[in-house]
Amino acid sequence: MRLLMFILFITSISSCESKSELHVNDLMTQLKNQKNKLESIDLNMLELAYNAFHYNVKNLNRCVDSFSLELGSTLNYYRGIKKIKPGEFAVKHHALGIKISNQLKQLEFLKKDIKSHVLPSDSISIYIGLEEKNVTNISLDFKSHYFDYQYVINSHDSLDPYFKGVITNSCDDLL
Numbered sequence: 269m270r271l272l273m274f275i276l277f278i279t280s281i282s283s284c285e286s287k288s289e290l291h292v293n294d295l296m297t298q299l300k301n302q303k304n305k306l307e308s309i310d311l312n313m314l315e316l317a318y319n320a321f322h323y324n325v326k327n328l329n330r331c332v333d334s335f336s337l338e339l340g341s342t343l344n345y346y347r348g349i350k351k352i353k354p355g356e357f358a359v360k361h362h363a364l365g366i367k368i369s370n371q372l373k374q375l376e377f378l379k380k381d382i383k384s385h386v387l388p389s390d391s392i393s394i395y396i397g398l399e400e401k402n403v404t405n406i407s408l409d410f411k412s413h414y415f416d417y418q419y420v421i422n423s424h425d426s427l428d429p430y431f432k433g434v435i436t437n438s439c440d441d442l443l
Contacts, residue, residue, distance in 0.1 A: 288392050292379045295403045296372060302410045303368045309361065309417050314354050317424030321349040324431040331439035339434065346427045352416045364413055367406050375399060 328343070335343065378395055381387050387395060 286382065288382050288396060289379055291396055292375055292382065292399070295399060296375045296379075298407065299368050299372050299375070299403060302407065303365070303372070305414060306361070306365055306368065306410065309414070311354065311358050311361065313424075314352070314357060314417060314420055317420050317428070318349060318352070318354050320424060320428050321346065324428065324435065325350075327435045327439055328431065331435060342427060342430065346423055346431065349420050349423055352420050357413075357416065360413060364406075364409055367409070371399075371402055371406055374402070 325343075325347070332339070378399060381395075382392060
């Protein structure tokens with residue numbers, strides 16, 4: 269009976285994940301969530317919004333003689349779209365996807381090393397700290413990237429119909 273209890277005790281201890289492994293799992297979950305959001309970004313929608321912006325600005329400049337304060341401030345907000353060029357955004361998008369994938373692999377290796385006791389126990393926190401910094405940097409890049417995407421899409425969705433209406437009213441005979 270004692271032998272059975274001892275075996276059960278040892279089995280339960282060895283099957284539990286250490287705090288270090290749990291921390292690595294948390295970092296991996298964070299990156300996987302960001303990867304899923306990154307994959308949800310539609311680069312074609314970004315291109316569509318960018319092209320619609322250029323069409324609208326070209327026709328506004330051609331057809332509208334004077335700008336009201338409302339139209340001017342709305343246009344200034346809308347012009348933020350031109351700073352986010354689809355080609356450059358796509359390159360950053362691809363690079364960010366690679367960074368996330370590589371970091372996930374790195375965390376998998378760290379988790380295996382922790383589990384197999386390859387690393388000295390006093391060094392594990394140092395390795396986790398380094399990986400945590402990497403994940404933080406990637407997260408900051410991702411947040412900036414995702415914010416830019418949301419800005420373009422939200423600006424386009426809310427302001428494109430408005431500018432199309434202004435163009436239609438002002439450019440009837442010129443289009």
